[in-house]
Amino acid sequence: MTDDRLKPVLDRIDDEMPAAQERLMEFLRIQSISTDPEYKGDTRRAAEWLAKDIEGLGLDEAGLRDTPGHPMVVGHGGPDGGAHLLFYGHYDVQPVDPLNLWDRDPFDPAIEETENGPVIRGRGASDDKGQLMTFVEACRAWVAVHGALPCRLTFFFEGEEESGSPSLIPFLEANREELQADVALICDTGMAAPGVPSIATQLRGMLKDEFTLHGPKLDLHSGHYGGPALNPLREISKIVASFHDETGRVAVEGFYEGVEEVPAELLAQWEDIGIDESAYLGHAGMSVAHGEAGYSALVQQWARPTLEINGMWGGYTGVGSKTVIPAEAHCKLTCRLVGQQDPAALRRAVRAHVEARLPQDASVEWKGELDGAPAAVFDTTRPEFTGAREALTEEWERDAVFTAMGGSIPVAGYFRQVLGMESMLIGFASEDDRIHSPNEKYDVAAFHRGTRSWARILAALSK
Template sequence: MTDANATLDAVLSHVDANIDASLERLFTLLRIASISTDPAYAGEVNTAAEWLTHELQGLDFDAAVRPTKGHPMVVGHQRTENGPNVLFYGHYDVQPVDPIELWTSEPFEPKIAEENGRKIILARGSSDDKGQLMTFVEACRAYKSVRGSLPLGVTILFEGEEESGSPSLDAFLTANADELKSDIALVCDTDMWDTETPSIITMLRGLVAENITIQAASRDLHSGMYGGAARNPNQVLAEIITSLRNPDGSVAVEGFYDDVEELPDAVAEQWKRLPFDDKAYLGDVGLAEPAGEKTRSVLEQITSRPTCEINGMWGGYTGDGFKTVIPAKASAKISFRLVANQDPHKIRAAFRKHVEARLPSDCTVTFHEHGASPASLVPSDGPMLQKALGALTDEWGREAAVAGSGGSIPIVGDFKRKLGMDSLLIGFAQTDDRIHSPNEKYNLESYHRGIRSWVRVMDALAK
């Protein structure tokens, strides 16, 4: 056994021997009601920031609470000139606990319970994101205890406003770009593939969202007097919405797929091996037939393919009873999830052109945009990604998955645009952790083996 392997084994053994103490530190953090959306809890948010700063300082990080216009950031450094430096990101704020009556225990009094044969940590923030960020802190603690130093350079950024829209993050990253920039970012706010299979999310879809309003007559009209003769914006809007999808489930906006690339062959082959049941996925929500591109699997439809969805539509009288009116206006909320290489501004322009081309001459349309963010993609053959995948595979005994996420995580795009860094999204949560809901939980195995996983990942990245 080499000295390097002996050190790794010693650090992993330290994690196992001290898991109870690690849990107690997590419980201390979970008892702090750091709800960022409610001003009444601003003091608790500050307390959480100060507690984390104290913990990092105890591990020899040059750490401090950094004020913003909102809730503070926590920044800590332990960098090196003789190897890679990573930026680890997590957030210490949590969601409100309402409805409190649905909790089976006090949200900020963490406890170990059992569910479906597994031990779980039950508390608000246990999974999102305090339990996750503490897996990395505890991995650093184990290294410091065994070898006196970390195997690579580390900068830590803990945010206190993620659950309230990160209003201070953009300015903070811009102002501190030189200080925070590292070789790669590590983000621990995601799920495993399943309870036994670790994953690294390398694909995040972007987002374009639009409000549109179709105007026809100058006022609402009596349908008995004007019906048949007057243009009905509800029908105009419905026809436009129908035109957005082809019969095969694909998006019909001209040029929508121009910049869309296929999955790398290696990733496509791995996805075929991963346990994913199309029927079960839809069946869990009472559905049976996939509605997206007919030539694509459900897994592709929800992660690696772009989409168009109608998120809301309204017009005319929608209250109780009946009102025979032809409305003057009809509106809809429409969003597009984008994949790598799609330009959100190009997609927005193409969508608007599509709508305007189908507008009757006596109607007008107004558009109101709701953000435009590009997708994020980490190259599947990147050396750091491959090292991290190997480390996770070694820990869990199953091939770690390269996964895509149907959602959008803005911080990943911010790291790329503002700091020039790719991100590895490595999380140990489960899809049934009930984040943002009553009785949030984090599997005890996720916490324990999450710490061990970060020990292995840091060791692999340092080589």
Template sequence: MSLQPVLDRIDADLPAALERLMDLLRIPSISTDPAFKGDCDRAADWMVADLASMGFDARKCPTPGHPMVVAHHKGPEGTPNLLFYGHYDVQPVDPLNLWHRDPFDPEVQEENGQRVIRGRGASDDKGQLMTFVEAFRAWIAVHGALPCSITVFLEGEEESGSPSLIPFMRDNAEELRCDLAVICDTGLFDSRVPAITTMLRGLLGEEFTIRGPNKDLHSGSFGGAAINPLRVMAKALASLHDETGRITVQGFYDDVPELPDDLRAQWQGLAFDHEKFLGDVGLSLPAGEQDRTPLEMLWSRPTCEINGMWGGYTGAGFKTVLPSEAHAKVSFRLVGQQDPFKLREAFRDHIRAHIPADCTVDFHGHGAAPASVMPVDDAAFEQSRAALTEEWGIPAAYIGCGGSIPIAGYFRDILGMNAMLIGFGKDDDQIHSPNEKYDLDCFHKGIRSWARILARVTA
């Protein structure tokens, strides 16, 4: 099947594609708020109808929460079977007063010489998922079929913790299992370089409470003689890092791999400006492991961060009190083969070692997920990288991601297939924030990119 007529069709159909996206953006599919349950259902219906109009066998699948959308299109025998994942739900819009217009009344605006699509969900993730849907539409319009078998899998709870996702995937594993999963929920590197994310850090969350005296104490009457849980907590938290930024929890680095030389060289070629990266948030000096580059710190090294600490009197004025309790929240970003459950116990042992006889400590876990590393020796990765390079005119890069995208790990662990993460968002898209936007050029070139990728992986 010839590619050029498909690209020409995408260019000619861009105004209609934009209007379809605007129509989807007008649906306030906020998954975390029960008041919008009907709108989430309506967004799922919209996607089913749109996919069915192209010839997909599409259906809405009920769950205890919001519905899934599953659609299939059979391609020629002997071609790959690809699963494309996205989510049709969006974040809440609060604080509403910071929006410059109704979040669900999208429009195209001029910004810094660029045309941008403004509205909730424009980048995360409706604009992104519609890039591959529009690429499918163009292929079918030109050739009457897709060049390979495609399964579309759309979720309606990604922005509210995906409570129905794992049970649904397990119950429907045979139907969903394909040769490769493709996720469109990431972005360009430095807002300009097309990228395939191959490394995702895992996440471990912990909360603990240190208890000392059976009530708050007057610091004049008990100070010096009585143990202060806040002092115990401060010492325990300070002990989590040494003076070079290295994490001191026993065995923490046992399953952390070194970055391959070829990948390190590619990252160095990205010329990441860490001074600007930190300068944009009012900082200047990288604070992680001092023998690592900033990109390594962000993408391939594990972290331990104190997310909150409290206790005693924190109101207006002053109160000379020794608190009976002190509290802290700590999170870890994990890499390689680090086992979150093993590290949870190691962290708790580390804290327990700092608790004196007159104090006790209780722990509460807040989720645990391992890292995901994608094997780029799958031919589809290099084929896709070549396709992205052709479309954007800039060599596409394999990059890491400092955050966590659990769905990639679920595809591997539940369905036994690898995932390829490609997206076209920019750093300034303000996802999850007021005035979210998606560059029209990213939408257009994203559609063309998927068309090129389909041509490459089926050649």
């Protein structure tokens, strides 16, 4: 990608990297732990710092927007008439516990040398302050060199991502028109493997459910009723075992409706990433993949649906023994969804599967309507995806890949549901960044090349 506007911007980023790192350090020192009321003032201070920082980009407006929780930071700027991009990140961070496992004060960030190169160590370095600032610094370089942003930009920063985003949907709904853009750019993600630039284009959805299997009307003495009594723990174990067949395939009728195979071209990109499946499994103490037969661990994680049992309990679980047949047993489960799977239809199918297997004298109670969200699959034929991929390829000197994510980033779904807007998820975090854990870090190279990458993407998308 040759663009006469771009080279001086990249040179500016290189020259100003020490100053950019110091700005990030200042941001990281603010203890914006959104989930703990003790840090409410600090979280607001982080929002104020960020709003003031982006004011320097020559925006038409930038400031805090109060919510029932922590404030949003919103800014608008750049020329009208061309592309309009919305950039999203979050300025809040996870709690630091357990503090004794940190090698330094988590809010006293520093650059440390490691065997893999220098890293920025501190809470929020990767998730998400460092990632967020790569975009801000790219914009700062554009304004310094050219006197203006390359296209119309909306900056949208949240302060509750790490505490469930309770204010996000109401804010999107109340400000739907103001937040409209051609596409959203989301930085809260990472690279598929070291040095492999990635655009996440698929996110698995989520379905949660919980049920209680009721049997006898009270706990029973196993000496008096052992044998003739219905044991809810035994029956719930049979039901749970029936969720999968011997190949690991989910045996719930209709479960795979809306699931498609990975296209050959996309699968080829994934195979070229160079992920070591043995190392991935070995990290968790496993030697083989235990999921759906016939699919690699990567495809199982990114592109196949799951039904997982997250908890099962009942009866006496205290110290010692109690000879009891419990009156009830409990199960929590979640499904990861892909493709066009419908959470509501899937919930009905899972519940029907359970209810069809209840023995006489047993009943089931479901715990309300828990969370359910469809998978997000983005349209990679859009020119924004092509331009961003070419820009990343040029910066990292290897083909960028369209990837998927085994987890969910809810904001991407909310942008689609509320704003009708597609998203591109581009970030430069590494698998070993220890996000949410002690000793979180962000590679200095990721911060530097991530900033250069956003400059290239802005050049591509602003044409």
